Amino acid sequence: MTGTPAIELRKINKRFGPVHANKDIDLVVGKGSIHGIIGENGAGKSTLMSILYGFYQADNGDILVDGKKVSIPDSKTAIALGIGMVHQHFMLVDTFTVLENVILGAEGAALLGGGVSKARKELSRLENDYGLKVDPDALIQDLPVGLQQRVEILKALYRGADILILDEPTGVLTPAEADHLFRILEVLRDQGKTVLLITHKLREIMAITDTVSVMRRGEMVATRKTSETSMPELAELMVGRSVLLQVEKKPAKPGKTVMKVDGLDVIDSRGVKVVKDVSFEVRAGEIVGIAGVSGNGQSELLETLAGIRKASKGTLWIDGDQSNLGETRIDPAEMRDKGLGHVPEDRHRMGLITKFAEYENSILGYHKDPKYAKGPFLDIPAIKANANAEIEKYDIRPPNCQLKTANFSGGNQQKVVLAREIERDPTVLLVGQPTRGVDIGAIEFIHKRLVELRDAGKGVLLVSVELDEIRSLADRVLVMFDGKIVGERGAQADEGELGLLMAGVEGDAR
Amino acid sequence: MFDILTLDSMVRVSAPLILACLAGLYSERSGVVDIGLEGKMLGAAFGAGAIAYLTANAWLGLLAGIAVAVVLALIHGFASITNRGNQIVSGVAINFLALGLTALLGQTWFRQGGRTPPLPEGGRFGSIELPFATEFANVPIVGQIYSELISGHNILVYIAFAMVPLTWWILFRTRFGLRLRAVGENPAAVDTAGISVTWLRYRAVIACGILCGVAGSYLSIAQSSGFIRDMAAGRGYIALAALIFAKWKPGNAMWACLLFGLLDAWAFRLQGQEIPGIGQVPVQFFQALPYILTVILLAGFIGKAIPPKASGEPYLKERT
Numbered sequence: 001m002t003g004t005p006a007i008e009l010r011k012i013n014k015r016f017g018p019v020h021a022n023k024d025i026d027l028v029v030g031k032g033s034i035h036g037i038i039g040e041n042g043a044g045k046s047t048l049m050s051i052l053y054g055f056y057q058a059d060n061g062d063i064l065v066d067g068k069k070v071s072i073p074d075s076k077t078a079i080a081l082g083i084g085m086v087h088q089h090f091m092l093v094d095t096f097t098v099l100e101n102v103i104l105g106a107e108g109a110a111l112l113g114g115g116v117s118k119a120r121k122e123l124s125r126l127e128n129d130y131g132l133k134v135d136p137d138a139l140i141q142d143l144p145v146g147l148q149q150r151v152e153i154l155k156a157l158y159r160g161a162d163i164l165i166l167d168e169p170t171g172v173l174t175p176a177e178a179d180h181l182f183r184i185l186e187v188l189r190d191q192g193k194t195v196l197l198i199t200h201k202l203r204e205i206m207a208i209t210d211t212v213s214v215m216r217r218g219e220m221v222a223t224r225k226t227s228e229t230s231m232p233e234l235a236e237l238m239v240g241r242s243v244l245l246q247v248e249k250k251p252a253k254p255g256k257t258v259m260k261v262d263g264l265d266v267i268d269s270r271g272v273k274v275v276k277d278v279s280f281e282v283r284a285g286e287i288v289g290i291a292g293v294s295g296n297g298q299s300e301l302l303e304t305l306a307g308i309r310k311a312s313k314g315t316l317w318i319d320g321d322q323s324n325l326g327e328t329r330i331d332p333a334e335m336r337d338k339g340l341g342h343v344p345e346d347r348h349r350m351g352l353i354t355k356f357a358e359y360e361n362s363i364l365g366y367h368k369d370p371k372y373a374k375g376p377f378l379d380i381p382a383i384k385a386n387a388n389a390e391i392e393k394y395d396i397r398p399p400n401c402q403l404k405t406a407n408f409s410g411g412n413q414q415k416v417v418l419a420r421e422i423e424r425d426p427t428v429l430l431v432g433q434p435t436r437g438v439d440i441g442a443i444e445f446i447h448k449r450l451v452e453l454r455d456a457g458k459g460v461l462l463v464s465v466e467l468d469e470i471r472s473l474a475d476r477v478l479v480m481f482d483g484k485i486v487g488e489r490g491a492q493a494d495e496g497e498l499g500l501l502m503a504g505v506e507g508d509a510r
Numbered sequence: 511m512f513d514i515l516t517l518d519s520m521v522r523v524s525a526p527l528i529l530a531c532l533a534g535l536y537s538e539r540s541g542v543v544d545i546g547l548e549g550k551m552l553g554a555a556f557g558a559g560a561i562a563y564l565t566a567n568a569w570l571g572l573l574a575g576i577a578v579a580v581v582l583a584l585i586h587g588f589a590s591i592t593n594r595g596n597q598i599v600s601g602v603a604i605n606f607l608a609l610g611l612t613a614l615l616g617q618t619w620f621r622q623g624g625r626t627p628p629l630p631e632g633g634r635f636g637s638i639e640l641p642f643a644t645e646f647a648n649v650p651i652v653g654q655i656y657s658e659l660i661s662g663h664n665i666l667v668y669i670a671f672a673m674v675p676l677t678w679w680i681l682f683r684t685r686f687g688l689r690l691r692a693v694g695e696n697p698a699a700v701d702t703a704g705i706s707v708t709w710l711r712y713r714a715v716i717a718c719g720i721l722c723g724v725a726g727s728y729l730s731i732a733q734s735s736g737f738i739r740d741m742a743a744g745r746g747y748i749a750l751a752a753l754i755f756a757k758w759k760p761g762n763a764m765w766a767c768l769l770f771g772l773l774d775a776w777a778f779r780l781q782g783q784e785i786p787g788i789g790q791v792p793v794q795f796f797q798a799l800p801y802i803l804t805v806i807l808l809a810g811f812i813g814k815a816i817p818p819k820a821s822g823e824p825y826l827k828e829r830t
Contacts, residue, residue, distance in 0.1 A: 055702070055827065076704030091699040093692045094819070104692050105703025107685040115685075155703075 004067040006031040006163050006194040007052070012061035014047055021047040023218045025061070029163075029211075034185060034195040036205040036226070039215030040238055040439040041410055045198045046088075048215070049165050052196075053085045054078040065163075079105075084156025088167040090148050094141040098134050098151050099123070102158050119158065126157055130187050146177035153184070164188065165196045170204060174293045175467060175499035182208045200238075200440075202231045203468070214238055239440050247447040250455075252475040252491075255284035257317075258459040259340075259428045264314030264325065266300050266483075274300045275311075276483040282428060282459040287450065289474025290463045293502050297483035298463045299345055302432050305461070306342040307335035308350075319427050336365060341426030343417050345433045345463065351417040354406035358396070359387035361405050362420050390419040395445065411442025418446060428459040435469060447473060467498060514658050516775050521663065522733065524764075524771030525670040526551070526725040530749035531756065531763045532677050533721035537583075539681070539758060540714030541694040541820040545601030546586055547722055548746025549608035554579040554726025556612035559626040559737030560619065562633035562730075571633060571731045572666075576723030582608065583719025584712075591711045594824030605746075613739050624739040626730070635664040635732040664732045666724060671764070673721070678760040690714055694818035697825040707825045725749075751804040757815050770800040 007029040014022040021044045029035045039045045050056045052063065054072040063070055065081050072078050078085075092101050099119055108115035120136060127133050134143070134150050143151070149169060156164055166185075170178040185195050185208060197209060205212050206226060213223040214237040222237050236242045259282040266275035274297045282288045292298050303309040304325065305316065313326035318338045323330055332342070344350035352361050363372050363383055372383050387401040394415045396408070405413055414434065421429060431450065435443040450473060454460055464470050470477055471492060479487045479501040487501040530547045537544040557578035562571025582604050589600040616624040643661035646653035681687035689710055693700045697707045725745075730737040748770055755769075756762035777796030785791055807815055 053702075054704075074704060075702050079704050085702065087702065089698075091696065091702040093695045093699050095695055096692065100688060100692075101699075104688060104699065105705050107688060110685050112683055112685060112688060 003031060005029055005064075006066065007196075008062075008064040008067075009048075009052075010062040010064070012048065012051060012063070013059045014044075014051060014056065015059055020218050022051070022058070025215075025220050027213060027220060027223075029194060029196060031066075031194055032189060032192050033210040034189050034197060034208055036197045036199065036209035036212040037215060038199060038202065038205050038212060038234060038238060040200060040441075041437055042217075042439075043215040043238070044218040045215050046167060049085065049167060049196070049198055052078065053083060053165060079159050079161070082160060082162040083165065084153075084159060084161025084163070085165040086149065086152040086156065086167065086169060088169075088171065090145075090152055092140045092148060092151060095139065097137050097139055098143075098154075099136040101140060101151055102136075102155050104155075106159050122158055123154065126154055129191070130157070130184060132157075132184065145172045146174070146180070149173070149181065150184075161193070163194045163196065165198070167198045168200070169197070170199070170201065172294060174503050175495065176503045176505075178204075202234055205234065206231060216240055235440060241441075243440055243444055247444075247451055247472050249451045249473075252286045252454065254286040254475070255457060257281045258284045258319050259461070260317040261305070262315045262317075264301070264304065264316075265312045266297070266304050266309060266314075267312045268300060273312075274483050275304065278314075278480075278483075278485055280478055280485065282461050284427075284459055285454055285457045286475045287454050287460040287462055287473050289470035289477045290461065290480055291467060291470045291477055291498055291502060292465070292480035294465045296480045296502075298465075298480050299432070301480070302342075302345065302430055302461075302463050305335075306340070306344070306430055307332040332365065333368075336424070336426075339427035341421035341424060341429040343414075343421050343429065343431045343434060345436070347413055347417050352405045352413060354413075355404060357402050358391070358405055358408070358416060359384045359401040361416055362387040362390055362401070364420065366420070366424060386423075390416075390423060393423075394419040394449075409439070409442075410437040411439045411446075414438050414446060415442065418449060422449065422453060426458065428461065429453060430461050430463075432463045433465065434462070435464075435466065467495065467502075471495065471498070514654060516772075516779055518659055519775040519778065520768060520771040521659065521667065522771075523774045524767045525663075525667040526728045526733070526745055527749050527752060527767035527771060528670045528764055529666075529673065529721050529725035529728065530746055531752045531767050532673050532760065533718040533725065534750055534753045535677065535756075535758060535760060535763060536690070536714045536721070537718035538753065538821050539694045539818055540690050540711045541697060541818055541823065541825070542587070542590055542711055542715055542718075543597040543601070543822040544586065544715075544718060545598055545750065546582065546604035546608075546746075547718075547749050548742050548744065549601075549605035550579040550582045550719060550722035551726035551729065551746050552605075552612055552740070552742040553582050553608040554723040555730040555741045556608075556616060556626070556726075556737045558723075558727035559629070559730035560616075562629050563620075563626050563736065566630040566632045568633055568635045568731050572635075572724065572727045575727030575731075576720050579723035579726060580716055580719035583715045583722065587712050587715040590824065591708055591715070594826060597822055597824075609740065612737070616737065616739070626737040629731060629735045633731060634735050635666055637662045637664050638668070664728075666728045666732045669724060670728075674760050674764045681760065686713070691818075694820055697820050701825070701827070711825075722746075748800050751800050754815050754817075755800075755804050755807055758818060769803075773797075773799045 005028045009025055009027040012022050012025040025048055037045050051058045054075045054077050063072060070081060103115050103119045123136050132150055132154055134147055140148060169181060189195055209226045212226050214221050214234060216238055262279045264275055264278045268274045290298050300309060304311050307330050310329040311325035316323050316325050318340060321338055348354060367373060372379050384401055391399045391401060396412050396415045405416060434446050450460055462473055475491050477489045477493050478485050479498060481504040530551055534544050534547050554575035558571040558575030561574035562568055586600050586604055589595040590597040613624040616626060620626055640661035643657040647657040689705055693707055693710050701707050729741050752763060752766035752770055755766040773796050777793045780791060781793055
């Protein structure tokens with residue numbers, strides 16, 4: 001890390017209306033290093049990177065690339081300056097081939113012929129230099145996410161990027177794919193490229209970066225050499241107070257079986273069998289975690305159990321009450337009557353109506369409960385009283401039940417859903433991705449709440465793609481791959497082993 | 511039902527459908543849904559009819575038709591690209607605007623109940639005899655097809671059919687085409703590649719306007735001699751149906767338009783005639799068939815019609 005830095009930012013400011021997203025940001029990124037930027041959601045990491053990539057303009061401040069002061073009014077300029085970006089949501093055209101995606105915007109001439117053959121040669125060179133192998137004629141929609149991400153990296157390299165920005169790159173990857181990505185990043189660094197890694201995962205920072213900068217509420221609060229810092233220190237810098245990274249919990253005392261699933265098959269709208277002969281049980285006082293890479297049937301499993309999706313076959317017992325899911329769909333309201341609570345994976349699509357006020361959201365699905373309704377009329381004072389009680393108990397901020405939930409942060413929105421479901425006292429709680437897009441502070445709170453629910457003798461079925469979450473919460477872990485449960489492990493299961501199960505490399509004979 | 515005359519009339523009916531369908535293809539492939547094909551054709555037909563009458567020059571008429579359609583297309587672009595308005599609403603508004611304005615201006619300027627006066631000599635595109643058409647006329651089948659089906663159309667018919675391979679080539683072999691297809695699927699990908707989404711979509715909308723202009727001009731100064739009220743008569747909607755039927759592909763678009771053109775030709779030929787075993791089939795049945803077929807297609811009975819992913823959605827850089 002000597003010589004001119006690859007990137008230097010001086011006093012960068014950016015406001016969106018009343019929100020001061022970036023406050024006087026200073027940052028120095030050494031050439032040929034992997035520099036991590038860590039911070040909670042909404043800390044301003046993505047905004048800062050978007051400014052660097054020309055997606056937004058800074059209100060004021062200077063950007064220096066290779067020691068020269070530059071202005072980056074658009075992405076085209078950023079690309080010309082040798083800055084490439086791999087976005088969190090891939091910027092790929094699904095119906096295009098790899099090759100078409102790579103040349104888009106860098107076609108060379110008005111006719112495609114020349115650019116295509118040049119790109120073919122260049123891709124095979126990049127494959128040799130960096131070990132980035134992808135079939136150039138494959139359609140993006142047919143590729144697994146890991147390869148799609150590789151196409152994004154290739155796109156940047158094809159445009160001659162020397163500085164590569166990766167925004168939350170591992171969110172969609174299996175642990176094995178993430179390791180592979182890290183190896184690629186190391187190769188890139190060793191060949192003299194500069195890598196900027198944006199993430200909220202402490203483990204990744206520790207595993208791969210040379211230097212780390214921490215952002216909190218729009219400010220750059222610290223920069224450390226990775227070798228001279230630790231996870232607890234970084235977590236404290238991110239949140240501004242010390243946080244427990246691991247939930248404290250006593251060993252589970254499982255009681256009687258409260259939920260049992262036998263031989264469940266689910267066929268989706270495309271006619272593909274997405275859940276295959278799944279059987280398991282959840283006992284009172286335990287958290288059963290379902291691990292797996294996104295898209296291996298966990299979402300469909302959860303939706304079927306919640307009554308949103310119809311199964312093609314299978315039997316379900318809740319507290320001994322048997323229902324045949326293959327014959328009739330039990331709708332979500334009936335499921336709730338049977339004692340099932342559901343915190344859906346996607347709170348925006350299923351958990352909340354974000355345009356409704358908090359108090360309205362606090363009774364969604366329970367609006368017919370005589371506590372909140374008198375015949376066809378809602379008992380607004382009762383609903384608000386209940387909402388205010390929940391706001392207090394779950395520390396939902398801002399504490400105003402009249403506010404639209406769209407105006408709450410991710411963590412507080414999630415608390416609204418969680419409060420609604422937990423306070424109805426379910427026998428079994430289904431929880432999907434409880435901390436997706438949620439800040440560390442709120443994660444701590446949500447995890448504690450789920451453990452408390454367990455200790456109160458309820459059954460919890462937890463579906464999460466965050467392996468750390470599963471490992472720290474679940475008393476038993478079931479791994480799903482390709483619609484099947486391929487393995488079961490106890491609490492604190494070995495991470496590498498789970499990773500292999502999730503990747504479908506090995507499975508228990510079941 | 512497949513005699514040369516019927517096929518010949520199919521070609522004539524199909525030509526404006528093909529032009530309008532390809533017009534819609536450019537727009538929708540770029541992510542801008544265009545229900546206003548009808549209005550643009552109508553406006554162009556009026557512009558072409560009026561100018562061709564005043565100048566006695568078909569080419570100037572055609573230019574005027576294109577100009578009117580491009581202006582209407584730009585209005586749609588301004589509403590849906592720049593101001594991110596609802597594209598359906600904007601398209602419907604253009605249809606109403608064209609319907610009312612052509613009748614009003616026609617009546618004000620020419621005082622013939624909204625129509626333009628019959629075109630003078632030179633104001634209309636005449637039919638073109640291809641070389642050796644008369645010589646080949648006596649050769650059975652091949653010669654007949656050449657001289658009666660292929661030869662003897664006006665220039666706009668040939669332009670319409672030439673546009674099919676040209677559009678395919680533009681879409682799949684040029685930089686513009688690649689970007690056009692990309693912006694209709696994922697505008698954010700285009701934006702981050704350093705290409706202006708707005709300018710790209712405007713170009714697509716202008717291309718749509720030009721082709722609609724040719725389609726509309728065909729109606730008033732090639733197929734007929736002069737503009738009459740509501741001359742487009744639903745062809746814009748048929749073209750839109752054909753576009754869906756064709757799954758937004760140029761080659762398919764031609765076949766879909768030919769099929770719909772054939773149905774139209776039959777409707778005309780079979781008017782009042784008994785079909786053995788069925789009896790008289792009302793004209794309306796044939797007129798409704800394109801829509802019925804499209805609905806059946808959309809319901810998933812004939813393959814699957816998947817529109818460009820971003821169609822109908824204005825592009826807005828998200829605020830993180």
